[in-house]
Amino acid sequence: MRAGPSQEEIRRQNLGALLRFVHVRGQISRAELTSELGLNRSTIGALTAELAAVGLVSEEAPRETGRAGRPSLVVRASSEQVYAYAASIGVDRISAARIGLGGVIMDRREAERPAEDVVTPLREFIESMEAGVGPGARCIGAGVAVCGLVRRADGVVRLGPHLGWLDQPVGAELREKLPDLLPSVVVGNVADLSALAEHTRGSAQGCSNIIYVYSDVGIGAGIIAGGRRVTGHGGYGGEVGHMVVNPNGRPCGCGSRGCWETEIGEESLLRHAGRTGQLGRDAVLAVVDAAARGDAEAQAAVRHVGDWLGFGVANLVNIFNPELVVFGGTMRDVYLASAAQVRSRLNHNALAACREHVRLRTPQLGDDAALLGAAELAFEQLLADPLG
Amino acid sequence: MSDTTAPPLLELRGVNKSFGPVHVLRDVDFTVRAGEVTALVGDNGAGKSTLVKCISGIYTSDSGEVLVAGERVHIHGPRDAAHHGIEIVYQDLALCDNLDIVQNMFLGRERLSGIILDEPSMEELAQKTLAGLSVRTVKSVRQLVSSLSGGQRQTVAIAKAVLWNSRLVILDEPTAALGVAQTAQVLELVRRLADNGLAVVLISHNMNDVFAVSDRIAALYLGRMAAQVKTTDVTHAQVVELITAGRSGSLGLQPEEAL
Numbered sequence: 001m002r003a004g005p006s007q008e009e010i011r012r013q014n015l016g017a018l019l020r021f022v023h024v025r026g027q028i029s030r031a032e033l034t035s036e037l038g039l040n041r042s043t044i045g046a047l048t049a050e051l052a053a054v055g056l057v058s059e060e061a062p063r064e065t066g067r068a069g070r071p072s073l074v075v076r077a078s079s080e081q082v083y084a085y086a087a088s089i090g091v092d093r094i095s096a097a098r099i100g101l102g103g104v105i106m107d108r109r110e111a112e113r114p115a116e117d118v119v120t121p122l123r124e125f126i127e128s129m130e131a132g133v134g135p136g137a138r139c140i141g142a143g144v145a146v147c148g149l150v151r152r153a154d155g156v157v158r159l160g161p162h163l164g165w166l167d168q169p170v171g172a173e174l175r176e177k178l179p180d181l182l183p184s185v186v187v188g189n190v191a192d193l194s195a196l197a198e199h200t201r202g203s204a205q206g207c208s209n210i211i212y213v214y215s216d217v218g219i220g221a222g223i224i225a226g227g228r229r230v231t232g233h234g235g236y237g238g239e240v241g242h243m244v245v246n247p248n249g250r251p252c253g254c255g256s257r258g259c260w261e262t263e264i265g266e267e268s269l270l271r272h273a274g275r276t277g278q279l280g281r282d283a284v285l286a287v288v289d290a291a292a293r294g295d296a297e298a299q300a301a302v303r304h305v306g307d308w309l310g311f312g313v314a315n316l317v318n319i320f321n322p323e324l325v326v327f328g329g330t331m332r333d334v335y336l337a338s339a340a341q342v343r344s345r346l347n348h349n350a351l352a353a354c355r356e357h358v359r360l361r362t363p364q365l366g367d368d369a370a371l372l373g374a375a376e377l378a379f380e381q382l383l384a385d386p387l388g
Numbered sequence: 389m390s391d392t393t394a395p396p397l398l399e400l401r402g403v404n405k406s407f408g409p410v411h412v413l414r415d416v417d418f419t420v421r422a423g424e425v426t427a428l429v430g431d432n433g434a435g436k437s438t439l440v441k442c443i444s445g446i447y448t449s450d451s452g453e454v455l456v457a458g459e460r461v462h463i464h465g466p467r468d469a470a471h472h473g474i475e476i477v478y479q480d481l482a483l484c485d486n487l488d489i490v491q492n493m494f495l496g497r498e499r500l501s502g503i504i505l506d507e508p509s510m511e512e513l514a515q516k517t518l519a520g521l522s523v524r525t526v527k528s529v530r531q532l533v534s535s536l537s538g539g540q541r542q543t544v545a546i547a548k549a550v551l552w553n554s555r556l557v558i559l560d561e562p563t564a565a566l567g568v569a570q571t572a573q574v575l576e577l578v579r580r581l582a583d584n585g586l587a588v589v590l591i592s593h594n595m596n597d598v599f600a601v602s603d604r605i606a607a608l609y610l611g612r613m614a615a616q617v618k619t620t621d622v623t624h625a626q627v628v629e630l631i632t633a634g635r636s637g638s639l640g641l642q643p644e645e646a647l
Contacts, residue, residue: 289568336572339600344623356620360600362576364522 011047014039015386018047019077022057023102023383024200027076029062048075055081055138056101056386077102080134084378085142085182087122088190088370089170091162091217092280094118096125097368098133099375101382103201105368107132113163119170123177130181140382141184143374144171145193147216152235155187161253162217186377190214191238192231193373194328194363195222200376203326203364210324211316212363213240215331217279218253219261225320241265245311263308266330272301284330288337306338310345317350317358328363336362395458397422397587398443398474398556403452405438412438413449414611420556425578425588427598427619430608431631436591439608440558444476445469457555473555477562481545485534489526490514492533493548517547520584521577539570546577550586557581558589563597575601595624609634614641 005013017037022028028036033044051057059073079100087096090113097108109125126142133139148160148168155171157163171185188196195212198204204212204224212222219241223230231237241261242254249258250268262268270278273287274297290298313325327335335342339360346355363369381388398420405413413435420426430436441447443454445463454461456472463469469476483492490507493514499506514529523543526536533541542562549557559578563571579601582588592598598605599619606616607630614634617627622639629636635643 285568292568292571333568333572336575336600337568337596340595340598340624340627343599343619344625347620348623358620361579362572364576 012385012387014043015047015051016384018044019051019056019386020383022075022077023379026102027074029072029074030059031072033075048073051386054387055136056382079104079106081137082140082382083133083137084140084375085126085129086145086371086374086378087125087142087174088145088374089113089118089163090147090190090370094121095371096122096129097371097375098126098129099372101379103372103375105371108371119173119177122174126178126181139181139183141186141378142174142182143193143376143378144174144185144187145190145370145374146170146187147190147218147220149236149239150187150189152231155185157187158236184378184381186374186380188374188377189220189222189231189235189238190216190370191220191328192222192229193377194365194369195224195326195373196229196376197365197369197373198326198328198363199224201365201372202369203361204324207324209320209322210326211320211322212326212328213313213316213331215265215327215329215334217266219265219331221316223320225322240312240316243312243315245308245315260308260312264305264312264331264334268308269301269305269334272304273298274301281330285333288333291337302334302337303341305334306341307345309335309338310342311349313342313360314346314349314355317346318354321354321358323357324359324361326361326363328369332362335360394422395455396420397457399453399455399458400439400443401453401455403439403442403454404450405435405442405447406450412611413442416452416608416611416613417616418606418613419616420587420589421604422555422587423582423585424603425582425590425601426604426606426616427602428589428591428606428608429593429598429627429631434608434631435611436608437560440476440560440589440591443469443558444474470552470554473553474558475549475552475554475556476558477542477545477549477560479560479564481541483533483541483545483548486532488532489529489536489544492544493517493551497552513551514547517551518543521547521550521580523547523577525573537570538566539573542566542570542574543577546574546581550581554586556587556589558591560591561593562590563592563594571597595627598627599624607631607640609641612641615639 030044034041055078057075058078059075062071062074079102082101083098086099094113095110098106100106107129146157148157148165151158157165157168157170171187175182175185191214194214204210208227210224214220221238221240223238242259244258245260246258250262251257252259252262266284269287270283287298291302396419400418403413403416428436442449445465445468490511494510499510525540562574602619604618605627607614614630626636630640634641
């Protein structure tokens with residue numbers, strides 16, 4: 001029989017729980033922490049003191065509360081003092097940010113994605129942001145969101161179809177360039193990490209079963225089931241863009257035919273709108289805009305995509321029975337412009353029991369979700385063992 | 389998610405309204421729940437505006453009952469409606485261009501500190517309200533409304549309606565005059581109002597807007613409530629049929645009723 005957890009384990013567990021709470025929920029009084037975490041007052045006091053001693057949280061007297069009695073101290077994450085770097089590698093653009101504990105974006109940089117080497121510009125971004133850091137602050141690592149298949153074990157990007165990548169150890173390369181600054185670099189898929197961010201502090205807060213459909217050039221999904229991220233055996237799960245929805249459809253870049261991506265992706269929308277040759281986010285938004293202004297061809301294109309979007313979402317809803325489906329990236333605008341089609345297909349094709357409580361939503365964090373999710377990944381180790 | 393056991397926030401039973409010989413509303417039943425967006429749809433002249441004006445106290449209904457949170461009330465004017473927590477954002481927004489955001493939000497209901505205006509507290513409350521709605525597009529609450537874009541004006545008008553501890557906000561075509569990006573922002577704001585626990589009535593002709601944010605759809609047809617359905621149960625085609633013909637299969641008015 002295994003002995004119960006040791007004092008040390010319990011303490012580590014509680015420290016992590018408290019730090020995570022402050023990290024996710026923002027500043028909070030000791031009194032509220034006591035009731036939220038179900039620990040007694042002196043334990044909360046001791047735990048906060050330990051976290052404050054290593055500079056992870058700070059405590060201060062609150063402003064006038066207008067109530068009787070001595071006010072409880074307010075605990076907040078030291079966003080200025082403890083931070084991670086986050087990077088997002090999209091098809092068109094790369095971005096990087098310095099994100100403080102508590103999920104506060106302190107600084108950010110963005111540029112077009114260079115065709116060849118993305119690690120050098122990312123290093124330059126990080127170095128220039130590092131110059132603005134105050135004294136005594138510490139970097140706990142970096143997280144990178146990539147639109148591609150990422151091996152969970154070592155963060156190697158196995159395949160980035162729209163980046164033209166094959167087996168790219170982008171995390172290791174970035175760490176090699178900045179060995180003194182970055183103790184670790186973790187890599188994840190952009191849809192997974194956006195879902196994580198929306199789940200932690202966005203529109204999916206408090207939901208345990210969500211699907212975040214993300215579209216850049218291709219389509220991917222971040223899936224959270226039972227409160228846990230579903231990334232599969234190797235970390236490659238959630239590639240919903242490559243489920244075959246139309247066996248008689250067009251060939252897909254992956255080698256298959258009629259993948260969901262070939263019906264609802266950027267290329268499909270632009271082709272149906274008669275705008276072949278154009279690419280990128282602005283071109284997609286131009287079609288949505290033209291549809292709203294009455295351009296018949298653009299309207300037909302948006303309806304076509306909305307229809308197929310509904311088919312796929314109906315399948316996903318039947319399989320996962322989520323409470324929330326979030327449409328991110330350019331899919332946000334396409335969804336809002338075709339919500340009638342999407343909802344109609346979903347209501348028609350999904351099983352009533354699976355779909356009755358599903359809400360379709362747009363993200364709350366917008367384009368910051370990928371960066372915030374990457375930072376979340378980087379903070380994970382710290383939150384699991386704050387003093388480790 | 390709304391609490392289905394609580395009485396609906398607003399319930400109309402058998403409301404009638406005539407203007408002379410024109411019978412505009414015929415025995416209209418209408419239910420609005422807290423935490424939900426109820427879309428009110430119907431063709432031009434179906435009675436949407438009249439129904440909303442009966443709720444807001446601009447018109448008095450000829451017969452019928454109005455219940456707010458389960459209690460029977462009499463609404464004889466806009467002040468009665470405001471007293472029950474019902475606020476309306478009209479299509480023209482009713483904002484004053486020459487005043488700033490705070491002045492607009494408190495127009496006619498200014499806070500006083502002694503005999504002078506309590507500017508700091510009004511400013512703080514305006515800021516708090518905008519922040520509570522996650523509005524990031526407005527830089528300063530002291531900006532003149534004339535300097536705002538269409539979407540920002542709509543946002544201010546909605547924030548003004550939310551400020552008064554309102555429980556029901558009625559929005560008349562909030563996205564009609566907006567571009568795509570601003571429409572998206574306003575739709576997200578409408579959704580957030582309901583997610584924050586308010587009851588929202590959205591009047592719109594745009595089926596995409598209706599399907600994007602609503603939980604229930606109420607379709608008026610020639611002054612009658614054709615059907616009030618859950619958005620998760622119907623298709624676009626069915627709603628269009630309800631609007632244009634008053635019925636769709638087993639939904640809506642049956643032939644002998646739909647004169």
